[in-house]
Amino acid sequence: MTRLRVELMGSLRLWRDDAELDGGPRQQRCLLALLLARAGQPIGMTDLVGLIWGNEGPASAVNVVHKYVGALRRLLEPGLPLRAPGSFLARHGTGYRFLAVPGMLDLLEFRRLVAEARSSLAGGRPDQAVDRYAEAARLVRGPAGDGLADNATAATAFAGIDGEFFDAVVAAARLAVRTGRPAELLAPLRLATEMAPLSEPLHAGLVTTLAAAGHRAEALARYRQMRDRLVAELGVEPGPELTAAQRHVLTRDADPAVPASAAAPPRPVRPAQLPPDQPLFAGRETELSRLLELAAGTRDGRRTGPLVIAVDGMAGVGKSTLVTHFAHRVAADFTAGQLHLDLQGHLGEGSLSAGAALRALLHGLGARAPDVPDTFDALVGMYRSLTAGLDILILLDNAYDPPQVRPLLPNSAGSLVLITSRRALTGLAVSAGARLFHARLPELPEARELFRVRLAATGRRFGDQARLDEIIELCGRLPLALAILAARLGARPQLSPATVAADLRDGARRLDAFTERGGADPRGAFAWSYRQLSPGAARLFRLLSAAPGPGITAETWVRLAGQDPERTRAEVEELAEAALICVGPHGVIAWHVLVRAYAAELLALSP
Structure with a gap:
């Protein structure tokens, strides 16, 4: 049996047994390094292109x-037949993910050892924790993916791995000092300070550890060098943590394992952050009943994590409206309160980062700004500590993908996390046991009730139910569209249902029926999803609007695309993942009538 080993925590290097492999051209190695950086997690094609080439x-x-992926598959598994997927680079939607076996990738080994160190410390075994931390630190040879980041987006992906090393080595150094073993962490601390020459926490840790290991002169010299660098490059004096480390070396009267900036515990608060419930909420009883059944799991004494x-x-x-209404129904069951955060997933790569989201949630739990840590690992640790054992309800709206959400899950089996997203978060079902729930279009009776309630609130009433049912169906029963039309009819007494129905029957003017200055409309909502598509998927989306009939067969969409069927199939999957179309049996595409109208408008502008 041959053994593959891959190193990412430093320059990218690959071995098969004892023979080092050539990773190929620079961009091919960059692709592999980026997939390794998110080992086990998929990266869509749009993101891959952006990570490799930027804009x-x-x-x-x-x-x-695609060419690089094929070459890498054959590099990792010689003799692999052409176009065979192999064991390591798996297709996922339009993109790929790297599947590493245990012991293969240094990054995963590093994370395993750090997790074991924390578990040992929590179990009262500090010396064993130092052993695991030291073993993890020895895997790091330099900046992750060293030399392969050609743009800011790729650099950020690798910087996150370096941040994991920095957080671990600072924690390990404090523990090593407390257990009387400081010398064992000096080498990784020196490496970390070389990698991050302006990081005060790292240099404070090095100064303290050097002093504890008996190298007092070097500790003071390191402090002076760091102070001079801060003044020369940033124009600032050292902060409280680095200053406290120097004071300890000079006076030896401070606990070196507790930085001067250590904050008092946040004051306990009971947050109540849910958005206001929709006063005109109507229907959705079947979905609400199903959500209540799922939420009953928070009272299952066998749970070990959040529901x-x-x-x-x-x-x-109407995902956000439905989930907010449901959250208000069950809020009283969660004695620790409710947190809410809009993750802005509709902005794609510009959505709220997990780090920024953690800071917002910590503030909601009562943490003061000076007390919130800087590093991502410390943010996660503080959040889990503050939520441990709480019966808390957390509503996370507009999630982009599972990696954005995972760090935001509380450390409590009695908590409930409600998430909305345009994409099915299947990765969250795998990693966190999430219950996936698809919000469907209401049936005609429920859509009729929604429309009637909205119209009644405006003071308008119509006796021609057949005409209103026609409007509802021309809107495809989309709740947003119905709410907009009801408001428009109420605001314009002279506007008749017959005129609205005529506008909706005209395919070229259908979306104009919802346009109001400064208001939300279906065109804008669809545009958010459209802007996240790869160029090929966006082109196919436009072309599909030209297909005749309500259903579009696989043969039709391949013919419309005029390209390789496999590539077209991947683009169709991307459209389905963006919730712009549905793919039924035998590859037949169905889509909402208003989405199709939007695609037709785009096709007229850009064939």
Whole structure:
């Protein structure tokens, strides 16, 4: 049996047994390094292209990625048949993910050892924790993916790995000092300070550890060097943590394992952050009943983690309204309160980062700004500590993907996390046992009730139910569209249902029926999803609007695309993942009538 080993925590290097492998051209190695950096997690094609080329990807970028993937598969598994997927680089939607076996990738080994160190410390075995930390630190040879980050986006991906090392080595150094073993962490601390020459926590840890190991002169010299660098490059004096480390060396009267900036515990608060419930909420009883059944799991004494319910669905279907209404129904069951956060997933890569989300949630739990730590690992640790054992309800709206959400899950089996997203968060079901719930379009009776309640609130009433039912169906029963039309009819007494129905029957003007200055409309909601598509998927989305009939067969969409069927299939999957279309049996595509109208508008502008 041959053994593959891959190193990422430093320069990218690969071995098969004892023979080192050539990773190929620079961009091919960059692709592999980025997939390794998110080992086990998928990266979509749009993100891959952006990570490799930034905003200047060539027109052939997708084909180049496919070529590199094929070459890497054969490098990792010689003799692999052409186009065979192999064991390590798995297709996921339009992108890929790297599947590492145990002991293969240094990054995963590092994380395993750090987790074991924390577990040992929690179990009262500090010396064993130092052993595991030291073993993890020895895996690090330098900046992750050293030399392969050609743009800011890629650099950020690798910087996150370096941040994990920095957090671990600072924690390990404090523990090593307390257990009388400081010398064992000096080498990784020196490496970390070389990698982050302006990091005060790292240099404070090195100064303290040097002093504890008997190197007092070097400790003071390191402090002076760091102070001079801060003044020369940033124009600032050292902060309280580094100053406290120097004071300890000079006076030896401070606990070196507790930085001067250590904060008092946040004051206990009971947050009540849920958005206001929709006063005109109507229908949805079947979905609410199902959500109540799922939420009953928070009272299951066998649970060891939070109950997570992830609700997905197309733009405008009413996910946020449904989940907010449900949250208000069950809020009283959660004595520790409710947190709410809009993750802005509709912005794609511009969505709220997990770190920024953690800071917002910590503030909601009562943490003061000066008390919130800087590093991501410390943010996660503080959040889990503050939520441990709490019966708390957390509503996370507009999630982008599972990696954005995972760090935000509380450390409590009695908590409930409600998530909305346009995409089905299947990765969260795998890693956190999330219950996936698809928000569907209401049936005609429920859509009729929604429309009637909205109209009644405006003071308007119509006796022609057949005409109103026609409007409802021309809107595809989309709750957002119905709410907009009801408000528009109420605001314009002269506007008749017959005029509205005529506008909706006209395919070229259908979406104009919902346009109001400064208001939300279906066109804007669909545009958020459209802007996240790869160029190929966006082109196919436009072309599909030209297909005749309500259902579009696989043969039709392949013919419309005019390209390789496999590539077209991947683009169809991307459209389905973005909740712009549905793919039924035998590859037949169905989509909402208003989404199709939006695609037709785009096709007229850009064939």
